[in-house]
Amino acid sequence: MDILKFFTAGSVDDGKSTLIGRLLYDTNSVLDDQLEAIRRANRKNNDGTLDLAILTDGLKAEREQGITIDVAYKYFQTEERKFIIADTPGHIQYTRNMVTGASNADLAIILIDARKGVVEQTRRHSFIVSLLAIPNVLVCVNKMDMVDYDHSVFDKVKDDYERLTESLNIRQVDYIPVSALKGDNIVNRSANMPWFTGSPLLRFLETIPISQAVETAKARFPVQWVIRPQTDELHDYRGYAGRVIGGSFRVGDPVVAMPSGFGSVIKRIELASDDLNVAENGASVVIHLTDDIDISRGDILVKQGEQPAVSRQFEAEICWMDAKSLDPSQIYLLQHHGKTTKVKVQDVIYRIDMQTLEKSSGSEFGLNDIGKIQFKSADPLAMDPYTANKANGGAILIDSRNNLTVAALMITKLD
Amino acid sequence: MDYLDQLEAEAIYILREVAGQFEKPALLFSGGKDSITLVHLAEKAFRPGKFPFPLVHIDTGHNFPETIAFRDQLVAGLGEKLIVGYVQDSIDAGKVVEQKGKHASRNALQTVTLLDTIAEHGFDACIGGARRDEEKARAKERIFSVRDEFGQWDPKRQRPELWNIYNGRIQKGENVRVFPISNWTELDVWNYIRREGIKLPSIYFSHERDVITRNGQLMAASEFLNIDHEDVVEYRKVRFRTVGDMTCTAAVPSEAYHIDDIIDEIRLSNISERGARMDDKVSEAAMEDRKKSGYF
Structure with missing residues (x-):
C-alpha cells in the first residue's frame, strides 16, 4: 500500500474544512467519541446538520473565529491507499502555514466557490502550487448546490482556471464539481449532476498515480x-x-x-x-x-559523473514568511540539509504582483511576498535546481537574531 | 517503498536530525507503545553506535507496576542511560500540590516535573512519541516544535516547516519538542510493532484484573485511586490501549491476547485511542491547554 499526501487550498469560507470533514465522515474515519465531541460542542450548520469543519479546526482560536489558522494533519485510509491530508489555512494572513502544508504534498486540491469563481486567493494559491512544483492539481468547484448544480457554472470556472494556469508551471489539472456540505461527488457519484462523467473525489484520490519524478x-x-x-x-x-x-x-x-x-x-x-x-x-x-x-x-x-554545481553565488525563487520584512543589508542564515551558512542578498531580481502575477522591480519583501533574489553565501553549496531535485533544491532562510524561519527558497540557478 | 518503510525512514531521518542539530537532546520515555517504538527506531538510526541521548522518564509514582518493570528490563538490555524525574520530588519540594478528592490525578503535575528535569539537565531537545492522529491539538503540531523558556507552546506562532528541513535553532533556555512519529496512526504503530517483533508491557494485552467504573470508563483498581463505598470493584477481562498513569488511563473490555487480535480490534473499534484518556475529557481544549503550559 502507498501513501498519497495532499493538501487543500481555497479562500476563507470556500468550505475546505467541511470538505475534509466530509471525506473523513463518509469513509467512516470519524469515531464515535470524536462525533460525540462535535455534538457536545454543538456547532450546527444552518440546516441543522453537524458542522464537520470542527473535525479539523483543532485550536480554540480557530473554533472561536470559524477559520483555519494553522495546518492540521489528518489521516485516513481505504482499501486502496493511505492518505495524509494537510488542511491548510485559506486566510491571506496565514499563507506561510499553507506553504508549510503544501511543501510535502503530491497533490493540491484547490477549492473554488461556484458562486464566486476564480478569485485573488485562487491565483495566489495556484501560484504557490506552481512555485513549489506540486505534481498534480485537482480543482474542486464547491457549493454546486447553491447554483442549482448548473453545468454552465462549472464550465465557466474550468475555462477561467485553464486560462490562469497558462502562465504557470502546472502540468496536470483535473476538475470535479462537488458540494462538500451535501456530499455530492465526494464518495458517491452525485445524482444531481448527471452531466459530470468523471470520478467522484474519493475514487480520484484512490487512483491518481503518485509522481515518481524524484x-x-x-x-x-x-x-x-x-x-x-x-x-x-x-x-x-x-x-x-x-x-x-x-x-x-x-x-x-x-x-x-x-x-x-x-x-x-x-x-x-x-x-x-x-x-x-x-x-x-x-x-x-x-x-x-x-x-x-x-x-x-x-x-x-x-x-561519480553526476556532481551538482558548487557555488557561493546562486539565484532562488523566494516566499517571504515573516512579519518583519526582508532587510537586504542584513546577513541571514541559510539551512540546506545538514548545512547552515551565512548568506546575503546580492540583488533583488524581481517581485511578483499577486494581483496581476506580473513581475515588478520592487525590493520590498514583506509577509507572503514572492519573487526572485540573487544570494551570496559564506560557504560553497552543492545544490540542484529545485525543479531537477526538489529535495536538494529547497532551502530555508533563518533570521539569526530570533532564529525564526523567514523564507522558503527554491534554487533556480547556481553561478 | 511500502508505507511502513516510508514512515520508518522518515522517523529515522528525524532522529538523526536531532542528533546533528542539538547539544543535549533526550528521549522522553513513558513506557507506552509509542515511546517503545521510538527506542526501536533509535536503534535503527544509531546502532552500532550509542544513542546520542539518554532516555528520560517522568515518573508520576502512579504507574502501572508492569510498565516500570518493563522499562527497567528494556533499559538493561539496551545499555543506554535512563534518567528518572519523580513527580513525588516536585510534591515534596512544594512545587506542586497534589489534587484531592475522588478524581485526583497526578497527570497535570507531571508537566512541572518535566520542565524541572529539562532545566536541571539542560536538555535542548526532547523527543516524544506523540502522533498527530491522536488528538486535534496534536494534529496542528510541527515535527520540531519550539517551546519558550517557560516550556510553553504557542500554536499561533509556529515556525513554518518546509519539506524535510527542520529548523532547530533556539535561544538559551528554550527547547524543542521533536515528534518523529507524527505521521503515524495508531494502526501504523501496531502494524510496525508486529512487523518488527517489538516487545510490549503485558497490560496492552487482555488480562484479568480488578476494575471500577468511573464516568462510564473502566479504571484499574489500585492504591492510587480513591475508592469509596459507592464504587463497585469487578474482576474483568480487559486491556489498555494507551498507557499513562493508573489514575487517568482507562481499560477496555477485550479478548485480544495477541498482536493480531489487537490489530483486528482496532480496525473494528468505534472509539479513538484517546477516548480512554480521562485527561483529554476535562474540556474541549484540554490537550491544547496542557501543551501550552509545557506538556509534551
Whole structure:
C-alpha cells in the first residue's frame, strides 16, 4: 500500500474544512467519541446538520473565529491507499502555514466557490502550487448546490482556471464539481449532476498515480551523522548515516563527496543490521566507503559523473514568511540539509504582483511576498535546481537574531 | 517503498536530525507503545553506535507496576542511560500540590516535573512519541516544535516547516519538542510493532484484573485511586490501549491476547485511542491547554 499526501487550498469560507470533514465522515474515519465531541460542542450548520469543519479546526482560536489558522494533519485510509491530508489555512494572513502544508504534498486540491469563481486567493494559491512544483492539481468547484448544480457554472470556472494556469508551471489539472456540505461527488457519484462523467473525489484520490519524478532525479545522499562506535570490536567502524533523496545508490558505485570533491566507492550499505545491495529513494541507511576521507554532517554523497554545481553565488525563487520584512543589508542564515551558512542578498531580481502575477522591480519583501533574489553565501553549496531535485533544491532562510524561519527558497540557478 | 518503510525512514531521518542539530537532546520515555517504538527506531538510526541521548522518564509514582518493570528490563538490555524525574520530588519540594478528592490525578503535575528535569539537565531537545492522529491539538503540531523558556507552546506562532528541513535553532533556555512519529496512526504503530517483533508491557494485552467504573470508563483498581463505598470493584477481562498513569488511563473490555487480535480490534473499534484518556475529557481544549503550559 502507498501513501498519497495532499493538501487543500481555497479562500476563507470556500468550505475546505467541511470538505475534509466530509471525506473523513463518509469513509467512516470519524469515531464515535470524536462525533460525540462535535455534538457536545454543538456547532450546527444552518440546516441543522453537524458542522464537520470542527473535525479539523483543532485550536480554540480557530473554533472561536470559524477559520483555519494553522495546518492540521489528518489521516485516513481505504482499501486502496493511505492518505495524509494537510488542511491548510485559506486566510491571506496565514499563507506561510499553507506553504508549510503544501511543501510535502503530491497533490493540491484547490477549492473554488461556484458562486464566486476564480478569485485573488485562487491565483495566489495556484501560484504557490506552481512555485513549489506540486505534481498534480485537482480543482474542486464547491457549493454546486447553491447554483442549482448548473453545468454552465462549472464550465465557466474550468475555462477561467485553464486560462490562469497558462502562465504557470502546472502540468496536470483535473476538475470535479462537488458540494462538500451535501456530499455530492465526494464518495458517491452525485445524482444531481448527471452531466459530470468523471470520478467522484474519493475514487480520484484512490487512483491518481503518485509522481515518481524524484526517482528519476540524480542520486543525492546528504550525510546527517557519522556513526563511529570506537569500541574494541568496532574500532574501525565508520558509517555515514543519512537519507537518499532522488535516485538510488548501489554497493560498488563510485561516489564523490560534495563540496570537497573527494572520490571513493560504496563498500557497504546498511539498514539497522541488515546489509542492502541498493538504497532506494527515500531510504534512511548507513553507507560505508572504501576510503577514509573527510566527510561530516552537511556533506553530500553523489555518484561519480553526476556532481551538482558548487557555488557561493546562486539565484532562488523566494516566499517571504515573516512579519518583519526582508532587510537586504542584513546577513541571514541559510539551512540546506545538514548545512547552515551565512548568506546575503546580492540583488533583488524581481517581485511578483499577486494581483496581476506580473513581475515588478520592487525590493520590498514583506509577509507572503514572492519573487526572485540573487544570494551570496559564506560557504560553497552543492545544490540542484529545485525543479531537477526538489529535495536538494529547497532551502530555508533563518533570521539569526530570533532564529525564526523567514523564507522558503527554491534554487533556480547556481553561478 | 511500502508505507511502513516510508514512515520508518522518515522517523529515522528525524532522529538523526536531532542528533546533528542539538547539544543535549533526550528521549522522553513513558513506557507506552509509542515511546517503545521510538527506542526501536533509535536503534535503527544509531546502532552500532550509542544513542546520542539518554532516555528520560517522568515518573508520576502512579504507574502501572508492569510498565516500570518493563522499562527497567528494556533499559538493561539496551545499555543506554535512563534518567528518572519523580513527580513525588516536585510534591515534596512544594512545587506542586497534589489534587484531592475522588478524581485526583497526578497527570497535570507531571508537566512541572518535566520542565524541572529539562532545566536541571539542560536538555535542548526532547523527543516524544506523540502522533498527530491522536488528538486535534496534536494534529496542528510541527515535527520540531519550539517551546519558550517557560516550556510553553504557542500554536499561533509556529515556525513554518518546509519539506524535510527542520529548523532547530533556539535561544538559551528554550527547547524543542521533536515528534518523529507524527505521521503515524495508531494502526501504523501496531502494524510496525508486529512487523518488527517489538516487545510490549503485558497490560496492552487482555488480562484479568480488578476494575471500577468511573464516568462510564473502566479504571484499574489500585492504591492510587480513591475508592469509596459507592464504587463497585469487578474482576474483568480487559486491556489498555494507551498507557499513562493508573489514575487517568482507562481499560477496555477485550479478548485480544495477541498482536493480531489487537490489530483486528482496532480496525473494528468505534472509539479513538484517546477516548480512554480521562485527561483529554476535562474540556474541549484540554490537550491544547496542557501543551501550552509545557506538556509534551
